[in-house]
Amino acid sequence: AYVEHKLYAQPQPTKVYYLGPMFRYANVQAGRDRQVHQFGAEVFGSSDPAVDAEVIAMAMDFYHRLGLKDLELHINSVGCPACRSVHREELHKFLESRADKLCKLCQGRFERNPLRILDCKEEACRDASLGAPTTTTCLCPECAGHFRRVKSYLDSVGIKYIVNDRLVRGLDYYTNTAFEIMAPDIGAQSSIGGGGRYNGLIEQVGGPSTPGIGYALGLERVLATMERQGVQFPGGHQFDVFIAALGDAAKERAFTILNDLRQAGLAAEMDYMGRSLRAQMKYAGKFDTGYTVIIGDEELNRGVAVLRDMAAGTQEEVALDNLREMILTKKQEEKK
Template identity: 55%
Template sequence: MAIQRPKGTQDLLPGTIEQWHYLEETIRRVCRDYGYEEIRTPIFEATELFQRGVGQTTDIVKKEMYTFLDKGDRSMTLRPEGTASVCRAYVEDKLYGQPLPVKLYYQGPMFRYERPQSGRFRQFHQFGVEVLGADQPLVDAEVICLVWDLYQRLGLSGLEVHLNSVGCPTCRAAHREQLHKFLEERKSELCQDCQERYERNPLRILDCKNPHCQAVTEGAPTTLDTLCDGCRSHFDNVLSLLSGAGVSYKVNPRLVRGLDYYTKTAFEVMVEEIGAQSAICGGGRYDGLVEEIGGPATPGIGFAMGLERVLAALQVQGKFPEAKPKLFAMLVALGDKAQNEGFALMNALRGKGIPVQMDLLGRSLKAQMKAADREGAEFALILGEEELERQVLLLRDLTSGEQTEVPLPKAIEVVYSKYQRGV
């Protein structure tokens, strides 16, 4: 039996990969406009980074990481998310020595051992942004506006930003106490995971997707109920800035996100019509994360979005741009001498940046012309034994059917001129 790709992975094939290029290029343009620079971190890291950075009580660390021992018996993990790695690089490469804030973005594959379903894979791809070294509400608003701007440029509709503040360690302690009291007599009704969270991190019970746990926690005190004055002021300023920027948002007190490192602002972007996985972006502030992994006290905020989910939304809403022809000309060569001459001509044209192909199977004129039409070529450059003797190239416009003869020594100049007019 033929070997198949691992469950929860996918092959990105020609015909589909162009959609990825479109999304990735749009992302790069937006990040450039906002002053964010790209960072690329290793695909695997020391397991401890994610245990300390993401959090021991998270589903990611407890259930979903791809962890292995390397040949030196060191525990390594394929990165399940990007923020911890960026913060590790910020500390290790001393990026805090640069003018602050440091504004970074990344794109690449992540890995989680989850149950594959629509929009969810075991190897998936994320685009993320991290801003390190600034704690003003303006930064939170800019990060959310970058997300909003990206989706507007892509043409997506039906979007809504869900926002909450999960507070700082001071007001979180007050919330923890109130939540404990609320759940004390309801603990036995929670799922097994939430019963464990009750002692270690009760806030994450509010993030449980189990419908029964959601019913049990209906009416539970939220972080908004216990915000200190500083966190309340921060959150109110973020909301005011977003309103002024025209971003559509909804305050969602139950939004706590699934990672332990969040403080103050937490947010998700929801979109209609892509099924159960309706969140296509999530993020928030993590003012204690850099210090948690051994760096200096550094405020930070960021987000990550799954590219597969964004592509699914673009597909459902029909927002992909019309595909542009990939091929300018097909060089049709007939006979050994013509193939040799045509091969040299094709490479000279490619050297000018012109997309040109030629038949590699020695097929007939009719078959080669069909291939030119199938590939969407604008022109056919026809060279046979007779044309070689007369030192001409037949230039056929595949749209109009018009055909002209071009002196072979001037072929590169003429074809290049036509290509430039069409660019």
């Protein structure tokens, strides 16, 4: 799509995301659905290591907001085509004497794509490749510098990671950063998302040479992990604020407050059905409202409103002019 719509002609970088069904055409194993849903995000046009860190930070933030725990972030660098050919040669040399110990599949990979042997799950291959040269030991100065800076950006925002030198990509358009987010699974760990840089991809599909990095997660995998960890779906109110107004003057003022709160990004509602105060409160309760603002003519005359925290059942008087700030502050505190 990036190539088709010539997005590279727009100011760079280009950031896109997608969410949609994906279909597996290969044989589907038991317990795996043929149709899965994938969410992904990509950034094209910049090879700045800060972009790598930004994409990783976004992914980690997403999982943490869902409430997932005990995640491990694995990162690695697979370098550029130049680093790769050095690594390929070194790896080939290393595995030559051990080739007969590899699994059938990897014996076939040995000439074509020895890199894939590093992420083979067969124990024989794991043993045979123990101590093999890693991609990071073969990086050219530029790629080594890129990887170092990705790590220091992650450090700077407190994101913990494990450098996993077995995290490699089989396809040639992948470059530099590779990452995978692992969650504890029954007896092992399983990946709940990952991504990496593919500076060679756009060119390969017929576009101008453009750096890119992407991240994707399978929603079904994430949901299964949430279930295993007993994580509840983040609650979230349907209405952040409901304004209960009593009397015509109060209603007019309520309308301007409503508008003001919405401008501030809050999901706010008020009554348009002429309900009594009691009925308005009941209505607000039905929609899992965070705060209710109550204004009658008496409050209006004094320039105040009653702000009720629906969950806590507490309320206080707040000056109308401070209402918006007050609600935003309370919502901020809620998040902590």
